[in-house]
Amino acid sequence: MKDNVPINILLTDDDADDRFLFEKAIKEIPIATHLITVNNGEELMGYLSKNSMNLPDVLFLDLSMPRKTGYECLIEIKENKKLEAIPIVVFTTSLPSNIRTEVTLSNTMVKLGAQYYVSKPSDFDQLKHVIHEALIRVIEKVA
Numbered sequence: 001m002k003d004n005v006p007i008n009i010l011l012t013d014d015d016a017d018d019r020f021l022f023e024k025a026i027k028e029i030p031i032a033t034h035l036i037t038v039n040n041g042e043e044l045m046g047y048l049s050k051n052s053m054n055l056p057d058v059l060f061l062d063l064s065m066p067r068k069t070g071y072e073c074l075i076e077i078k079e080n081k082k083l084e085a086i087p088i089v090v091f092t093t094s095l096p097s098n099i100r101t102e103v104t105l106s107n108t109m110v111k112l113g114a115q116y117y118v119s120k121p122s123d124f125d126q127l128k129h130v131i132h133e134a135l136i137r138v139i140e141k142v143a
Helices: 018-025 043-051 069-078 099-112 123-141
Strands: 008-014 033-038 058-061 088-092 116-119
Touching: 008 018, 008 043, 008 069, 008 123, 018 033, 033 043, 033 123, 043 069, 058 069, 058 123, 069 088, 088 123, 099 116, 116 123
Parallel strands: 008 033, 008 058, 058 088, 088 116
Antiparallel strands: none
């Protein structure tokens, strides 16, 4: 990604409060961004289909959504030759019951093609930090 060119972020999350906080957080981090949001997995796949010539630089994907889950979207994206290169950050409040289960879930998401798995923190400063860190990791991987 070129300097001073905003990173195009696509956020898929069915929770309006989470979308609001994510948007507020990216405005406060020192990386230029352009955010598009969709509300569920069906909207995500429709958006990607309609915008296949202008795909996002990174997709933040919630797992637990109605209509089409983040799991289903992740698999569908990674099986599609036009979409498979999109860096995906699984970004979810789907907190497993213990650390071993969380590690297993994280490893499964990476095996399915996600670059990273992040549990949404409840603290706003921590939210900014995890989004910032995920964006830095995506930028470094693409550069």
